[in-house]
Amino acid sequence: MKHREKVFTALCAFFILLSVLLLPAAVVCAGDSVEKDTSPQVAQYFENAKKNEAELVAFLHKMPKGADLHNHPWGAVYTETLLDSAIAQNLVFDCTAKAFVKETTNPCYTAQELKQSNSKMGEALSALSLRNQPKEKENGHDHFFDSFGRFAAAVPSEEDLLREQVGRAISQKIRYLELMTEPPREEEAIRTWLQQMEAARRETISQAGGAWNVDVAYIVPINRNALPDSLQSGPWNQEVYEEFFTQEVRQALTSIVRFSDQGIRSLTFLDPEDSWISRTQFTAQMRILDREWRRLVAENPANADKLKVNLHAGELTLAYSPYEPMRNRISQSIALGHASRIGHGLSIQWEDDVYGLLRQMRDHKTAVEICLTSNDGILNVAGGDKHPFRLYWNADVPVTLCTDDEGISRSNLTMEYARAAQWFGLSYGHLKWLAFSSLEYSYLPGESLFINGDFNRLKTSPPQGSVKAALEQQLREDFQRFEDDMVKNIRLMKRR
Ligand SMILES: [Zn+2]
Known part of the structure; x- marks a missing residue:
């Protein structure tokens, strides 16, 4: 551990001790470490394992990870499944x-x-x-976003995508997924769709042993780039566009109000933020979202708790965006x-009031969904010296590790934890903190098990009937079992 990190850790430990002794409700360090019930032996072993990627992955593969909160099933499916x-x-x-x-007059290969x-x-x-992306030769951003159109005809059914996702979650010890999947539009069709997805989920779990x-x-x-037919190739008409986008937002928010209890919990905006429509219409899109959100809350104040929003924001770098949009996207x-959660948040350093924003995100517990492999592959933001993770972490803004599009990126949640440990020198206690954060800042209903987002402090009486708790x-309990197993495994791995 570097000297500055030692000082930071010591300061955090000191303030935690102070808050436990003197100020039970004081602000704690969000970018912190789970020490309570953590095996020092396992934490020590992790420090050695971190030096070699194979040892690190062997450790992290079966480490409990809580949730993946930023996951696009279309991008999560591996290309071999599409084939x-x-x-x-x-x-x-x-x-x-x-x-x-289906058919083409261009040169082509048949499936056979x-x-x-x-x-x-x-x-x-x-x-x-x-896969095998030659970074020096090509543009990962365009290759990535073009991929979706190229494989669209081969995408399996949504139930099949879910089976692949749930199967992967079981083997990597993930307990909860929030998937960005568009349900049908009609109420009856949504109900049927939810039942079909639930059947696929249950079947996958039972096939894996249950x-x-x-x-x-x-x-x-x-x-973000969707357009009504009349604007696809015709002249621009702001009124027509806003009417169209309003309908899109209204439809999505209404589905959430109606079905949040059955698992439709939030709204997000997709697609590259640097595209022409996203860049020129961002303010209009936000205005419409604000108006529609307020309209539904005015109709029924109880809707405010249901209408969660998590937005991709600041997935931008100077290579792909002018400077101006990055001054206030987040x-x-x-x-x-x-937005109660931000997807990526890569351009935070360019925000006009960056420190005020960090303070606000810390105070309101606005979490950032960090997707390291995706940021590397699409925007070439690679390594601890480039990524803004530490801006959030050091300011105690909640962060969670997510996959984004693990199939296209050829990665998974295990590798997100491995990269976080390698890029930012995180300890085992830090990774445990991130795993608990993924459940704490999820849209699971109910109160937390912990006091004020501090995963070292349990409430004296656990909240009754809370799914989150x-x-x-x-x-x-998953961590307890994992650490008991690791203590045995460490004996096997003992260095001589
Ligand atoms: Zn995304």
């Missing part, structure tokens, strides 16, 4: 468009050819993901967009 689906549907891979299509040739299959898989449960909730995505998403207690 299987393309073969089953007899699609062809268009070598000019680099896309799966892809099955039988490693090099042809490799060409298709690389076009549809960031010992590990994974809960799932949904976040309704709105495409602050406006909170002030006007009602129940999962947090479950995570405490």
Whole structure:
């Protein structure tokens, strides 16, 4: 540990001690470490394991991780699954468009050819993901966003996507997923869809032996770049655009009000923030979201608790955005967009009132969904010396680690924890803190098990009937079992 970190840790420990002794409700360090009931032996072993990626991954793969709160099922599906689906549907891979299509007059490979040739299959898989991405030669941002259109024809059913996600969560010890999946629009169709998804979830858990449960909730995505037909190629009409976007937002918010108890819990805006529409219409989009949110709360004040919003905000760098939008993307998403969580937040350092914003996010517990692999692959923000993680962490703004699009990025939640440990030198106690944060700042209903977001301080009587508190207690037990097992495994790994 570097000298400055030692001093920081010592200061945090001192203030925690002070707050425990003198000020029970005092502000605690959000970027902190879970010490309560943590095995010092396991924490010590982790410090050694951190020096080698294979040892680190072996440790983290089965470490309990709580939740993944920022996950797009379309981007989470691995390209090999898309290939299987393309073969089953007899699609062809268009070598000019680099896309799966039903038929084409361009040169192409048939599904049979892809099955039988490693090099042809490799060409298709690389076009549809960031697999073997040659960073020095190509632009990860464009490759990433283009991938969705290229594989759209091969995407399996939403139930199949969910099966892949839940299966992966079980084996990586994740308890809860918030998936950005658009439900149908009609009320009856939403009800049927929720039942089908629930059946797929249960079936996957039972096929895996039934010992590990994974809960799932949904976040309704709105495409920031979506346009009504009349504006696709015709002249721009602001009135027509705003009418269209209002309908999109109204539809999503109404679904949340109606179905939040059954798992549709939040709204997000998708797609690149640097696109022309997103850049020029950002203020209009925020104004519409604000107006529609307030309208539903005025109709029924109880809606305020249901209408959660988490927005992709500040997924920008100077390479992809002019300077001006980065001055207020995150602050406006909170002030006007009602965002209680921020996706990425990469451009925070360019905010006009960066320290005021950090203070506000700390005080209101506005969490940031940090997606390290995605930031590296899409925007080339790689390494602890470039990423703004420490701005948030050191200011005690809550953060959680998320996958974003693990299939296209060729990653998973285990690797997000590995990268966080490697890039920012985090300890085992810090990673435990991040795992608890993922449940604490989720949209799970009910009160927390902990006092004021401090995962070293349990409430004297656990909240009754709280789903969130129940999962947090479950995570405490998961860690207890993991550490008991690791103590045995450490003997095997003893250095000689
Ligand atoms: Zn995202």
